[in-house]
Structure formats: C-alpha cells, structure tokens
Amino acid sequence: MSVVRQRVFRNAYRDSVELMRIAAEIEHLPGVIRAGLVMCTPANLAIVTDAGLGKGLDPAAGPNDMVVALAAKDDEAAEAAFERAATLMRGAGEESPGDGRRFVPTTIAEALGELPEANLALISTPGPYAAAEALKALKRGLHVFLFSDNVSIHDEIDLKRLGARKGLLVMGPDCGTAILDGVPLGFANVVRRGGVGLVGASGTGLQQVTCLLDAFGAGVSQAIGVGGRDLHEEIGGLMMLAGLERLAADDGTNVIVLISKPPDAPVAATVLAAAAAVSKPVVVNFLGGDAEPIRAAGAHPAATFEEAARTAARLSLGAEPVSLDGDEPEARLLEGDDALGPGRIAGLFSGGSLASEAKVVLKDLLGAEVAADQQIVDLGDDEYTVGRPHPMIDPRLRSEKIVEAGQNPAVSVILLDIVLGYASHPDPAGALIPAIDAARRAATEGGRRLAVVAAVCGTPGDPQGLAGQREILIDAGVHLAASNARAARMAGLMVQPAAMREVPA
C-alpha cells in the first residue's frame, strides 16, 4: 500500500538543478517511492497527474507555486519527506541567512566602496565576462582569484602581463584552489598553518599536497593557484614566477613547493632557473615529468603529490614526518587474495590532477602498454560539466558511471577520489555508497569479483570530517588508501598480471 501526497510552496522559485537535486534526495528517503518537484504550470500538473502523483492536489496551486508531489509508504514517510524538502529549499534559496537586507554590491566599484581596504577580488562569472571583470579589478589594484573557466588564452596573457607589471597576482583563469593567509578560496581544505608555501597550476594537486602536509604534521603558509595554463609557452609561467618570488620573500615560508603538469620546455627552464636562485629549498612536482633538470637546478624533484608533500614536510619540520595511516594495506594485498588478476581499472575521478597522478603511478607500476588499457577518467572535465555542476559538488554523474562499471565484465577494480573541503559536497563518501553497493551487487550476480579502491583528500578540520568519511567507505568494504598515489598503486597491484608481481623486499 502506498499514499500519494503533495505539498504546495507558494511563490517559490528555485533553479532546475536545485529542484532535481532536492527531488533526488527526497526520493532516497526511507519510505518514499517516487517524488517530483515542479512549478504548478498546467503542463507540469498534467505530467504530475499522468505519473499518478496528482490525486488530491490543491486546485488553488498556480504557475508561481511549486509542488512537491510524492508517493510514499505511509503518511509518516510523506510528512518526513516534506519536512526535508522544506529544509533543503530554505538552504537553497537563501544566500545570506540572517540578514536578507544586507547590501549586496553588483560591481567591483561598489564592492570597493563597501570595503575600501580589500586587496583581492574573487571572480566567478561565465567565461566570456570574466576577463573584463578581472581587468577592472587589476586596474583598481586588486589581486585576482579567477575561478571562471572558458577565458581565452589571449585574455589570460593580457591579464597576467598587466598583473606582473603592477605586482599583482592573477590566480587563474580556471583556478579552483588557493589558501591565502589561512583563508581558503574556492575548493580548499582546512589545513594547519605552517612553513610550506605552494604555487600550483593544478587545483586538486594543491588540495592533495596541502592535505598530506597536514597529515604529515606540517603546515601551509600560502597556497597560490595559478590556473592550468600558466606554464604553457604562451603564458610563460608568469604567475608561477610571481608566486615563487613572493614566497621567497615571505618570512612565514621556509620551504617552497611548485606543482604543475610537465610544462613546455622553455617555461620549465625559466621556472627552474628562478627556483635555483631562491635560497630556500624548493620541491618541484612536474607530474610525470623528467626529474633530472629539476635536480640539476638544485631543487627536489617529486614524482607524486605524496612525495612532494613528504619531502616538503621533512624539509620544513627538519625531521622525518609522521607516517600516514594505512601504510599497511598495500603489502597485505600482495599476500592476500585481494589480487584480482587480469581485468581493467575504471578510475572515476572528480579531480583532474588526481586522475593525472593515478595515470603516472599506473604507468610506472604496470608499464605504458598495460597502463594505457586502464580507463582513468576525469569527470570534472569540460565535456562532462556543461550544463551541470562539477562532480565534486554533484555526485550523480559519478554514481551512474560507478554502476555502469560494476556491470562491465571487463572491469575488476573501481578507483575513486573523494575530495573534502569547502565547496565540495557535504557528504561525498556517503553520496556514492548506493552506487558502490549497486556496482558490487551487479558484479556478484555476474559471478565476478569487483574491488573498490579510494583515497580521501581531506583533513580532520574539513567541514565533512575526515574520520567520518573514511569510516563510511570502510564500512562499505572500500579499500582505503592514505593518499591518491597509494590508491592508484593499490588498484594497479590488484590488476597486475601475476608474472609481473615482485615480492616486496
């Protein structure tokens, strides 16, 4: 037996992504069979009726009203669902809770009128408008954190040249992460303050290294994101050089970490020459790049984010860093029956740089040929995010891909990154569990073994809580690694052909 109930919210406006997200969450509540949230236009009400959710709907509901319509086990479940919907909608609609009448500036000039001492503008507008806003900010003497993507490289060159001339940082475009004077911007984690200063052309790379520094017992002075194209030849690493110069002069910084994909060769040479001129130790992670030129410049090469964090922690603390939790599982794998033999890894990543790091680790472990067979996907890539939120915010696309991977007989390991911190989903681990369970079930029903391997990129201080997120994954039977590199390695060992496996010394 089930009941059909509706609740009408008068004059309520929410955008469609919010509505779909709320509907998805309501539908997963216990006792709820089906749920829909729509504006009460005649066309939508016809659909609600067709879906069998229209019985008893208040006839006074009009096009400016929103209806939550659902089929539930009983009235109690329906009531709980309405309560939850109301709470979610309150959260979605109010940007500044408490004081709705607060003045919200609409231009940079107005904002500066309100806060004349400001020295940084965070810009997040659709790409085509972002360059103009960034230019205004620079002209007014503000550093720029440019979260927007789809800014042309020509605009980026102009902005960064102007910034360099004026001694201002242009962090971005497409800059996801920074931590400045302890203030996190964009996607960033709550990390201990300390002596390590970072400049990174990679958002999740910066997140992973800052989180691991925290885990190693070290801390962060500044983390400066510069956007993924900064080390392209056209831009010439202008902002990485500017960041390096600032950190070299910063009394709070005793070790510097530079993070990027392998830069264009002339840019690498320029950056390394600048690093060589700095008296502080410099750790360089050009993901998957050649270590030799880095060593030749007197800097410390790091092949992975974990190695970058470990080396920087050791140099900054002047002692070996504490060991990470979960040092053991890798070794256990080789002895135990977790090794699955041939089969493919489906790496479903929300962080682009974490996906790149996994590829580097797998290539190193399995060789280029076998590594190329693994499917490592960055679901935050533009091709997946047009018209929908980033997978670090919205787990739905990734959940679909996890279920698909579970149904694919060629896949024996699912590899995941779980990114915590500001701006990420409030419960990224929990949100994936239903999909992980479904993938497992599909594999079991098909008589196959399927392992799920993950690493959580986060700190105990993050709003989601590191321990709780780890526990959720462990309870779901996920193999948890202490870093993304270790997770990739663990997944690689699971699919490594037995002949290639070496007994660890």
Add this chain to the structure above:
Amino acid sequence: MTEGLRQRSPQRALGAAYPLIGLGPGATPSGDDLLVGLTAGLAATRHPLAGSFAAGVARDAEGMTTSIAAAYLAHAGQLEFSERLQRAALAVLTAREPDLRIAIIGALAWGASSGADMMVGLLVGIQADAPWLRPRLLACADDGTVAA
C-alpha cells in the same frame, strides 16, 4: 512546429508550441526557455512568421507558466531578447571558432539548464528557415559544443 513554420502556418506552429508552455523543471520551465530561444532564432533569420509566432506564444503563455518565464516570453513577443542570446544567435550565424565556441558556452552557462534549453530552441529556430545552415549546426553539435 518546424513543419508549421516551414509551411508558413501560424496556427499549426502555435498549436505545436502550446504544449511546451510551462513544461518542465525550473523557475523558467524548459519548454518556455526553448520557445524563447526558438523565437530568437526566427528573428535572427528574419523568418516571416517571427513576429506573429512570437506574439502568439506570448499571448498563450499568460497564466500558463511562471511569472518569470511569462515575462521572458512577453519580451520575446516583442522580439526583444537578452544580449547573451542575441550574441549566441549572431555567433551561430556568422562567427568562426573560437568565438563561436565562446558565445555558445557563454549562452549554455545561463542558469542551471535554461541556457542549454534556449540554445536548442535557437538552433531549431535558425534552421527552420535556413536549411542551408544545417551542416554548420551539425558541426557545432559534432564539436561537442552543443549537446545535440
């Protein structure tokens, strides 16, 4: 709807448009966004039915959709469109890569799904009376810029 537009039959086109009014998720339901985009496409290609179709949809929409969507459709009824939509229309008709891409991505970035809905409408509207544009539109879709 495109049949009606091709046959220069306002009744037929409006009849097909009617069920889309107020249809779908969001504060501006998807069907309305599509109709706004479609009208912009007709206007941009100087379709002979642009004015009458737009005015007809605006009339039909009164009381049938949210106030916000009705306001957009009322403006569309006067062949008034947002700068962003006009820019996207102009780019589809004339621009080369990468400006085309930037204009389309800019338009797609509007709202949660409104931008994508409008772009679909825009492409349908442009194509309604300019079949010679079809290869160009398909190229946009192939490119992955516009989800087909």
